[in-house]
Amino acid sequence: MVTPRKPLAPEVAAVLERLRALLTDVCRRRLNDEYLALTLRMADLLARRRPSPLTNGSPEGWASGILRAVGWVNGLTERHANPHLAPGEIDRECGASSGSGNRRGQEIRRLMRLRLADPRWVRASVLADETGEAYEKLYVDVLWAKMRGKN
Secondary structure: OOOOOOOOOHHHHHHHHHHHHHHHHHHHHHOOHHHHHHHHHHHHHHHHOOOOHHHOOOHHHHHHHHHHHHHHHHOOOOOOOOOOOOHHHHHHHHOOOHHHHHHHHHHHHHHOOOOOOOOOOOOHHHHHOOOOHHHHHHHHHHHHHHHOOOO
8 A cells, every 4th residue: 555645844845846946947948858857856855855955055056956966977067978067057057156056966965875877867868778888888987087086
């Protein structure tokens, strides 16, 4: 038997609504539907955590942190990535300071136990590649970037 989900606290629901609007706007303008689906899923999961971390800080900082975390998994900040957004661009698009975006991104990576090229958070087009070449390229690229000290 499936137990129904408890409704979100009103303050969490308000933050989540603003966060979803920010993420939708940035992903539609600068990224794609794959990033939109991943970031909205992450926002929903963060809202359902008890206690929700979303009540601490601004929705803009959380939006930046979510994009940074999902982008970190998918190599979004790598220059050859398509689409590509640098961390500073992510912060500007979300209206967050670089310090806030960076802190929230690290906090999300810790809370969600993310790892580079994490298959739970990799874009669907990468995972759908039957040959596995796209995932292998992503994995090698993000590991190479980490070795160079960029992540």
